[in-house]
Amino acid sequence: MPEGPEVRRAADRVHAQLAGRRLEHVWFAFPALAPRADSLVGRRVSAVDSWGKALLTRFDDGRVLYSHNQLYGVWKLHDAEREPDTGRSLRVRLVAEGRAASLYSASDVSLWQQDRLGDHPFLARLGPDLLTHGVTVGEAMARLREPRFQRRRLGGLLLDQSLFAGIGNYLRSEILFFAGLHHRARPTDLDETDLAHLARTILEVTRQAYEHAGVTNRPEWAAADRAGGASRRRWRFAVFEREGLACHRCGTPIERTMVASRRLYACPRCQAAS
DNA sequence: GCTGCATGATGAA
């Protein structure tokens, strides 16, 4: 569940599974963490939330479990007595009052004191989370105008977690498409109207992905794709991974390029360089 | 079975 919206959904699920419950069993695959597992037994899970792509499991003694799934980590919820059927490697298991949450495959996990979380090297550099920190359009515009960001090209800037935490590679393509912008455009190139449109699009596409389990395509376009027999991988997005297929807006074939060492998909007509 | 790629991030240059 790689990008911010999916991580937030995972956090919601783990929260619903464990929040308020007392831990009966804690297991860590990591040598640095394993000795501390027993010290969590008896504590309650107070909340599970996310910040960008980081998932934070909070305990009632002020400690916080940080986990980052990178490309492959996944949380599974299950009954304590029932082992999930997965060939993946178990990394974390939290069992509270008979209910369990297990983290598989993730390799970046650490335990922090709540008041020292700001020392985490990754969290320390994160910008506001678009879903959890209640960013407004005006605040997003102001952030895009900050001197350290305003002259950078959007193709690289949107992936920078210090701008807004949680935007990943598929959201970058989707946001630029819905904003009608070329990846080489800079915030300074945009007038008030276009900057507002970009800010609103960043918030809306991210929110849409959160509410619809990662689907950012417009319902009517997705329906048309599905009617044509497209797989979820194809109908899920408006442009991402649609190289060679007709743009939903103008029919021009979608193009794929590498920008900042990542795949970027765009409509050469709707997102022409200005 | 092997290879390359991936919705990610880092550190060196």
Added chain:
DNA sequence: TCATCCTGCAGCA
């Protein structure tokens, strides 16, 4: 900007 690490999996023998 590039190589590298992390792990799983799709695609191809």
